Amino acid sequence: EPEVTQTPSHQVTQMGQEVILRCVPISNHLYFYWYRQILGQKVEFLVSFYNNEISEKSEIFDDQFSVERPDGSNFTLKIRSTKLEDSAMYFCASRGQGVTEAFFGQGTRLTVV
Amino acid sequence: AQSVAQPEDQVNVAEGNPLTVKCTYSVSGNPYLFWYVQYPNRGLQFLLKYITGDNLVKGSYGFEAEFNKSQTSFHLKKPSALVSDSALYFCAVRDLRGGYQKVTFGTGTKLQVIP
Numbered sequence: 202e203p204e205v206t207q208t209p210s211h212q213v214t215q216m217g218q219e220v221i222l223r224c225v226p227i228s229n230h231l232y233f234y235w236y237r238q239i240l241g242q243k244v245e246f247l248v249s250f251y252n253n254e255i256s257e258k259s260e261i262f263d264d265q266f267s268v269e270r271p272d273g274s275n276f277t278l279k280i281r282s283t284k285l286e287d288s289a290m291y292f293c294a295s296r297g298q299g300v301t302e303a304f305f306g307q308g309t310r311l312t313v314v
Numbered sequence: 315a316q317s318v319a320q321p322e323d324q325v326n327v328a329e330g331n332p333l334t335v336k337c338t339y340s341v342s343g344n345p346y347l348f349w350y351v352q353y354p355n356r357g358l359q360f361l362l363k364y365i366t367g368d369n370l371v372k373g374s375y376g377f378e379a380e381f382n383k384s385q386t387s388f389h390l391k392k393p394s395a396l397v398s399d400s401a402l403y404f405c406a407v408r409d410l411r412g413g414y415q416k417v418t419f420g421t422g423t424k425l426q427v428i429p
Binding site (some may be wrong): 205232234236242243244245246249251256257259292294301302303304305306307308 | 346348350356357358359360363365404408415416417418419420421422
């Protein structure tokens with residue numbers, strides 16, 4: 202069964218460093234998303250991406266965040282200068298054309314120290 | 315704006331008993347509604363969805379959910395709970411009006427099935 206894969210599973214970084222979280226969506230899916238979940242809290246929408254551009258973003262997704270689909274398979278989330286409060290589980294998701302539900306990856310746990 | 319409320323942080327149920335996890339939603343237009351389950355240290359797994367049609371929808375692992383437009387609810391149910399159902403359950407909504415892509419999640423309900 203096809204699945205969304207995320208790497209790494211756990212990333213530890215120092216405050217102020219840049220991190221790139223990687224995702225390989227399900228092939229032939231066209232809509233891509235990043236969500237985050239701070240420990241013990243709700244799952245929060247960050248950004249959606251379609252047709253090589255951002256279609257929606259939340260207020261969390263400020264100038265420190267960016268997304269990219271550098272090739273036909275990867276979808277990345279970059280945080281330019283990490284803050285302690287960026288520590289969270291980051292989930293990538295993808296959705297096919299004409300399909301209503303998104304499929305999520307296993308997540309990357311980001312720890313900023 | 316779209317929002318979801320899950321009024322219970324935790325639901326405890328004895329194995330073999332029926333379970334209900336509550337969800338209410340708020341959207342401007344017609345909703346797409348979803349339930350996802352999260353096992354410890356795992357991602358979100360899709361359980362079921364309501365798009366249109368029958369108000370009772372069936373999903374994975376014997377779960378079902380009932381859409382009630384007048385009460386703006388989408389409660390998750392299962393006739394007989396298993397210990398392996400213990401997990402965190404998230405209700406989610408997507409508003410069709412405005413072409414929104416994002417799905418808004420509730421705060422989650424921890425289901426504990428007691429042997």
